[in-house]
Amino acid sequence: MRIEAFLRExxxxxxxxASRHFDRVAADAFSADGLGFMEGLLLAAIFFEAPRPIKPSxxxxxxxxxxxxxxxxxxxxxxxxxxxxxxxxxxxxxxxLALKPPGKRCALRVIAAFDRMQRGFEQKVGRAAxxxxxxxxxxxxxxxxx
Amino acid sequence: MRIEAFLRExxxxxxxxASRHFDRVAADAFSADGLGFMEGLLLAAIFFEAPRPIKPSxxxxxxxxxxxxxxxxxxxxxxxxxxxxxxxxxxxxxxxLALKPPGKRCALRVIAAFDRMQRGFEQKVGRAAxxxxxxxxxxxxxxxxx
DNA sequence: GGATATAGTTTACTCGATCAATCATTTAGC
DNA sequence: GCTAAATGATTGATCGAGTAAACTATATCC
Numbered sequence: 001m002r003i004e005a006f007l008r009e010x011x012x013x014x015x016x017x018a019s020r021h022f023d024r025v026a027a028d029a030f031s032a033d034g035l036g037f038m039e040g041l042l043l044a045a046i047f048f049e050a051p052r053p054i055k056p057s058x059x060x061x062x063x064x065x066x067x068x069x070x071x072x073x074x075x076x077x078x079x080x081x082x083x084x085x086x087x088x089x090x091x092x093x094x095x096x097l098a099l100k101p102p103g104k105r106c107a108l109r110v111i112a113a114f115d116r117m118q119r120g121f122e123q124k125v126g127r128a129a130x131x132x133x134x135x136x137x138x139x140x141x142x143x144x145x146x
Numbered sequence: 147m148r149i150e151a152f153l154r155e156x157x158x159x160x161x162x163x164a165s166r167h168f169d170r171v172a173a174d175a176f177s178a179d180g181l182g183f184m185e186g187l188l189l190a191a192i193f194f195e196a197p198r199p200i201k202p203s204x205x206x207x208x209x210x211x212x213x214x215x216x217x218x219x220x221x222x223x224x225x226x227x228x229x230x231x232x233x234x235x236x237x238x239x240x241x242x243l244a245l246k247p248p249g250k251r252c253a254l255r256v257i258a259a260f261d262r263m264q265r266g267f268e269q270k271v272g273r274a275a276x277x278x279x280x281x282x283x284x285x286x287x288x289x290x291x292x
Numbered sequence: 293g294g295a296t297a298t299a300g301t302t303t304a305c306t307c308g309a310t311c312a313a314t315c316a317t318t319t320a321g322c
Numbered sequence: 323g324c325t326a327a328a329t330g331a332t333t334g335a336t337c338g339a340g341t342a343a344a345c346t347a348t349a350t351c352c
Contacts, residue, residue, distance in 0.1 A: 239349070
């Protein structure tokens with residue numbers, strides 16, 4: 001088989017390449033705010049949850065990643081003055097996250113960018129096909145090992 | 147909107163999460179050989195092209211990445227004793243890549259793992275749906291900016 | 293022959309992710 | 323009530339992959 005045909009049929013490579021592409025697109029879109037893709041998503045998540053503050057563990061679960069990873073990303077957002085950690089009054093082990101005013105403005109820009117991208121996607125492949133494709137990709141994630 | 151609904155409809159996040167999942171699956175499958183996902187793909191690419199040796203620039207194009215990136219990965223594969231660089235007799239600027247015997251055996255394991263994964267995917271979502279989903283994902287890559 | 297283009301490497305850097313160790317607090321068991 | 327175990331989160335070290343720019347060496351074109 002030719003490698004090109006192999007890659008073309010491979011969900012793993014197709015998904016990986018698309019992921020890289022989206023990283024570049026997001027980095028480009030958020031370059032003014034100096035955010036990465038994941039940072040933008042976290043900011044959007046905190047915004048959507050407002051005014052209810054959100055816990056890091058909730059974010060880790062939502063984004064299917066580790067707490068350590070979220071902790072690092074939040075530290076980065078905090079260093080940029082976008083997010084604030086406050087001790088959770090109901091559980092002093094944990095923290096609650098809230099947007100600072102610049103973070104709120106930044107989140108709005110991020111969400112607007114995601115929305116524009118979403119419209120571009122739906123225009124490109126159609127809403128129904130997009131939904132089906134995402135369902136298929138999600139289903140692949142249940143293949144846990146080779 | 148809830149962040150969960152936002153993420154569910156977002157191709158960018160769905161694709162990114164799946165990409166991370168595949169990274170973990172591949173790292174797990176290739177752990178005995180100490181290969182990453184991309185290293186495995188490169189090895190498979192060189193194997194598929196054999197006996198015709200392959201140029202790094204060809205790999206960079208095939209995998210939609212930079213030459214620098216390929217150069218790093220090849221160096222890593224070379225350090226593991228899997229791949230060999232030879233000066234291209236027809237163009238002394240370039241190199242030709244070939245598998246050393248351990249690299250060949252390793253490539254066979256890698257390809258077998260990819261094939262098992264592929265069968266798992268097709269069993270999970272069906273061959274037709276898989277093809278459609280990949281076509282949709284590829285189409286999204288033509289959205290160049292937000 | 294000299295300017296320019298090309299192949300590849302190198303260096304430094306970023307981002308996202310993971311792991312193990314650690315700390316503080318909460319909960320559970322006795 | 324007090325200790326032991328579980329939990330929420332941070333830290334620090336490390337990794338893989340990717341990028342960009344500078345650089346070397348060779349090839350090509352006029």
